[in-house]
Amino acid sequence: xxxxxxxxxxxxxxxxxxxxxxxxxxxxxxxxxxxxxxxxxxxxxxxxxxxxxxxxxxxxxxxxxxxxxxxxxxxxxxxxxxxxxxxxxxxxxxxxxxxxxxxxxxxxxxxxxxxxxxxxxxxxxxxxxxxxxxxxxxxxxxxxxxxxxxxxxxxxxxxxxxxxxxxxxxxxxxxxxxxxxxxxxxxxxxxxxxxxxxxxxxxxxxxxxxxxxxxxxxxxxxxxxxxxxxxxxxxxxxxxxxxxxxxxxxxxxxxxxxxxxxxxxxxxxxxxxxxxxxxxxxxxxxxxxxxxxxx
Numbered sequence: 001x002x003x004x005x006x007x008x009x010x011x012x013x014x015x016x017x018x019x020x021x022x023x024x025x026x027x028x029x030x031x032x033x034x035x036x037x038x039x040x041x042x043x044x045x046x047x048x049x050x051x052x053x054x055x056x057x058x059x060x061x062x063x064x065x066x067x068x069x070x071x072x073x074x075x076x077x078x079x080x081x082x083x084x085x086x087x088x089x090x091x092x093x094x095x096x097x098x099x100x101x102x103x104x105x106x107x108x109x110x111x112x113x114x115x116x117x118x119x120x121x122x123x124x125x126x127x128x129x130x131x132x133x134x135x136x137x138x139x140x141x142x143x144x145x146x147x148x149x150x151x152x153x154x155x156x157x158x159x160x161x162x163x164x165x166x167x168x169x170x171x172x173x174x175x176x177x178x179x180x181x182x183x184x185x186x187x188x189x190x191x192x193x194x195x196x197x198x199x200x201x202x203x204x205x206x207x208x209x210x211x212x213x214x215x216x217x218x219x220x221x222x223x224x225x226x227x228x229x230x231x232x233x234x235x236x237x238x239x240x241x242x243x244x245x246x247x248x249x250x251x252x253x254x255x256x257x258x259x260x261x262x263x264x265x266x267x268x269x270x271x272x273x274x275x276x277x278x279x280x281x282x283x284x285x286x287x288x289x290x291x292x293x294x295x
Contacts, residue, residue, distance in 0.1 A: 082197075082198055083198045083201040083202065084201075084284045084288040085191070085196055085201060085211035085212060085213040085288055086210060086211065086212050086213065086242075086277055086284065086288060086290055087213045087214065087215045087242065087287060087288030087289060088214075088215040088238070088240045088241050088242055088287075088288070088289045088290070089239075089240030089242075089276050089277055089278065089289070089290045090240055090285070090289050090290055090291040090292065091239050091240040091276075091292075092239060093239055093240075093269075094239050094266070094267045094268045094269065095239060095240065095268065095269050095270075095271050095276055096237055096239070096240070096241045096242075096243060096263065096268050096269075096270060096271075096276075097123070097124060097241070097242050097243065097270065097271055097272060097273045097276050098116075098121065098123040098124070098243050098245060098256075098259075098270060099123060099124045099125070099126060099190070099212070099214065099242060099243060099244060099245065099273060100112065100123060100124070100125045100126070100245050100246060100247045100252075101125075101126045101152055101190065101244070101245075101246050101247065102125055102126065102127040102128065102131050102132075102135075102138075102152065102246075102247040102248075103127075103128045103131055103152060103156050103192075103246075104131070104248055105247075105248040106135055106138055106247070106248065107248055108247070108248050108249060108250065108252060108253055109138055109142075109247045109248065111253035111254075112247060112252060112253045112256065113141065113142065113145060114253075115253050115256040115257060115260075116145070116147075116256065117145065118257075119256070119257070119260045119261075119264075121260055121270040122145075122146050122147050122148070122270070122271070122272050123147050123148070123270070123272060124147065124148040124149070124150060124188065124212075124272045124273040124274065125142050125147055125148070125149050125150070125247065126149075126150045126151065126152035126188070126189075126190040126212075127139065127149060127150075127151065127152055127174075127178060128151075128152045128153055128154070128155070128156045128174065128192075129151075129153070129154035129155070129170075129173060129174035129177045130154070130155065130156075131152075132174070132177045132178055132181065133177055136181050139178065139181040139182065140181055140182065143181070143182040143184065147272065148188070148272035148273065148274050148275075149178055149182060149184070149186065150186055150187070150188030150189055150190060150212065150273075150274075151171060151174040151175045151178060151186050151188070151189050151190075151209070152174070152189075152190050152192060153170050153171070153174055153189075153191070153192050154169070154170040154171075154173050154174040154177075155170065156192040157170070157192060158192065158193060158195045159191055159192065159195060159196065159200050160191075160195050160196055160197040160199075160200055162200075163199075164199055164202075164203050167199065167200055167203040167204075168203050168206070168207060171189060171203065171204060171207055171209060172207065174186075175207075175209075186209070187208065187209060187210060187274055188209065188210050188212050188273060188274060189204050189209040189210070189211050189212065190211075190212050190213070191211065191213075194213055194214075196211065196213075210274075210277060210279075212242065212273055212277075213242070213288060214242045214243065214244035215236075215238075215241050215242055215287070215288075215289070216232075216233055216236045216237055216241045216242065216243045216244065217232070217236075217244045218232055218233050218243060218244060218245045218249075218252070218255070219232060220245050220246055220249030220250075220251065220252040220255065221246050221249055223249070223250045223251065224251065225251055226251040226254035226255040226258065227255070227258065229249075229251060229252065229255035229259075230255045230258035230259045230262070233255075233259050234258075234259060234262050234263065237263060237268070239268075240276065240289070240290075242273060242276075243259075277290060278290050278292055281293045
């Protein structure tokens with residue numbers, strides 16, 4: 001037995017010191033475990049950080065490419081680096097345009113024309129050349145009713161995949177097909193599928209055509225109900241909006257009285273696109289919205 005007041009033997013001191021660093025029932029020093037656990041945790045967090053940064057970079061790259069190739073690059077990055085079509089018109093006037101793409105059939109076209117006549121509304125119709133050639137009587141009927149007609153290409157192709165000469169051939173022949181029936185020059189062009197690039201817009205400009213898109217999509221081609229079509233349009237419209245519809249939508253004609261009466265009650269006036277857009281002294285913002293410059 002050790003006498004009181006005497007220091008413990010060297011071995012005992014060693015044992016007591018080491019015991020302070022041992023977990024109960026463990027053969028490894030706690031300090032060592034803490035060190036290795038801390039190192040492992042730091043490593044895991046570092047790896048997670050690298051993975052998260054990589055995924056963010058991938059998402060940003062994907063969005064950038066998608067935005068650029070869809071023509072919306074300026075929306076993401078704040079400045080127009082590509083040519084844009086006209087999506088809408090910046091104006092304080094409560095004016096909007098109805099537009100109808102004509103590519104397939106005529107089953108519901110008479111009903112649409114009847115509703116527009118009843119409401120005293122004129123619209124813009126974009127016609128593909130093969131539709132124009134197949135239904136010249138409808139081309140004439142639409143024109144004689146006072147509506148505006150633009151080209152929707154010759155073959156309804158993805159025109160960004162065509163060369164400049166092919167584009168001009170499509171636009172020239174389709175416009176001539178319309179003019180041969182109506183006797184009116186064609187001034188507007190809507191790209192099939194909304195697909196475009198700089199070369200397409202430049203080619204259209206060189207032919208004296210304004211390239212027109214839309215900022216309100218009715219999705220009538222999906223055979224939505226008349227009420228659903230109308231609500232999509234009414235809730236999205238703003239002054240200067242261009243509304244996309246189709247001449248052969250199943251419930252398009254039925255939706256028109258709802259759309260037209262509601263918007264008229266809200267103070268809107270309907271005009272063909274050619275009467276609403278600015279022809280000169282304008283710029284396009286990053287959303288393709290025309291802004292009138294000072295004169």
